[in-house]
Amino acid sequence: MRENWSDNEVDLIVNDYFSMLIEELNGNSYNKSEHRRHLKPLLNDRPDLSIERKHQNISAVNIELGLPYIKGYKPLSKAQRSKLIPSIQRYILLNPEIQKVLDSFCNNADLVSPSVVQFDELLVNPPEKNKSVLMEPSPSFKISGKINYLEKEQHNITLGKKGEELALEFERNLLIMAGKEALAKKVEWVSDKFGDGAGFDILSSNLDGTDKYIEVKTTKLGIYSPFFFSSNEYKFSIINSENFHLYRIFNFSDSPKMFRVRGRYDKFCSIEAVQYKGHF
Known part of the structure; x- marks a missing residue:
């Protein structure tokens, strides 16, 4: 049985998640499989399903914190929430430029x-x-x-x-x-x-x-x-x-x-x- 995700692993997958989210909010395309392939060796080759679920956990916490989430990752809560919240908070604090992306997403009026x-x-x-x-x-x-x-x-x-x-x-x-x-x-x-x-x-x-x-x-x-x-x-x-x-x-x-x-x-x-x- 795999051990719980370490703080470092959580930070790595949170960073990866937000890199995809930024592309999505900016209207750019990206490849989830490619992201997972590059991320997997850094996570001690955790199973694809485990990585997928952790992305879903991040979606759930993002919603809880009033942040957008990746459409393709259905929110799934109750998994290492205590580690995900501070990790997401650290990411926002260390990457203040994301606030411009979030503001642009909220204010953008380029609609169908x-x-x-x-x-x-x-x-x-x-x-x-x-x-x-x-x-x-x-x-x-x-x-x-x-x-x-x-x-x-x-x-x-x-x-x-x-x-x-x-x-x-x-x-x-x-x-x-x-x-x-x-x-x-x-x-x-x-x-x-x-x-x-x-x-x-x-x-x-x-x-x-x-x-x-x-x-x-x-x-x-x-x-x-x-x-x-x-x-x-x-x-x-x-x-x-x-x-x-x-x-x-x-x-x-x-x-x-x-x-x-x-x-x-x-x-x-x-x-x-x-x-x-x-x-x-």
């Missing part, structure tokens, strides 16, 4: 247009509400001045608007294909007209004509990237659980995909309180 997306290729099945990929209780710090880059990306106004525009056109097309052209004409982009205070972004209709409330969350990252919602949005989903839908759009700047879930937030995903209000 909804008009070029094929609606019949857009939908995928939602991921399962699987506790095996959930994070352990988050540490009391974030990387780089407590910036949560996942949340910062979601606050990119252009990204959010483009995602909502895509969902709007998808919804209209959905109704038209169902023979409900009159309902399609009534679909309303609420957040664009009135702002974000309504608790949802798009007012559409179910096929029977009843109201359908759609909240859109968009990311350039992969399907497992967490999203953030307000207390108002959460309460709205509870009150209107029968007709509330989340449209989660991901891979937006590459090859956009979307999954849809219905109901209140705490029923279709695991939620974590990230902010509290104190009262006297």
Whole structure:
């Protein structure tokens, strides 16, 4: 049986992971197999599966720390987290130039247009509400001045608007294909007209004509990237659980995909309180 990863091995694979992540965030291609081939001798020839899983562990910790992750490495938690967190922190501190890459990723508005997306290729099945990929209780710090880059990306106004525009056109097309052209004409982009205070972004209709409330969350990252919602949005989903839908759009700047879930937030995903209000 292989012994646990040493501090040096963890640092080596973290460095390798971030070298790939930087290429991905910059829109450059890279070869994972080639990276693994060069890395393997430095890790005492650990099995490929062990290296793969450690990359997945890094994805999980990155998400926990508010950092982007490599799309191809599905988050896998609960493996030497106590070593990975300080190793990632050391990498960020020793490589301050990565903050420019992260900021550029969050602020970049070079996005695809909804008009070029094929609606019949857009939908995928939602991921399962699987506790095996959930994070352990988050540490009391974030990387780089407590910036949560996942949340910062979601606050990119252009990204959010483009995602909502895509969902709007998808919804209209959905109704038209169902023979409900009159309902399609009534679909309303609420957040664009009135702002974000309504608790949802798009007012559409179910096929029977009843109201359908759609909240859109968009990311350039992969399907497992967490999203953030307000207390108002959460309460709205509870009150209107029968007709509330989340449209989660991901891979937006590459090859956009979307999954849809219905109901209140705490029923279709695991939620974590990230902010509290104190009262006297």
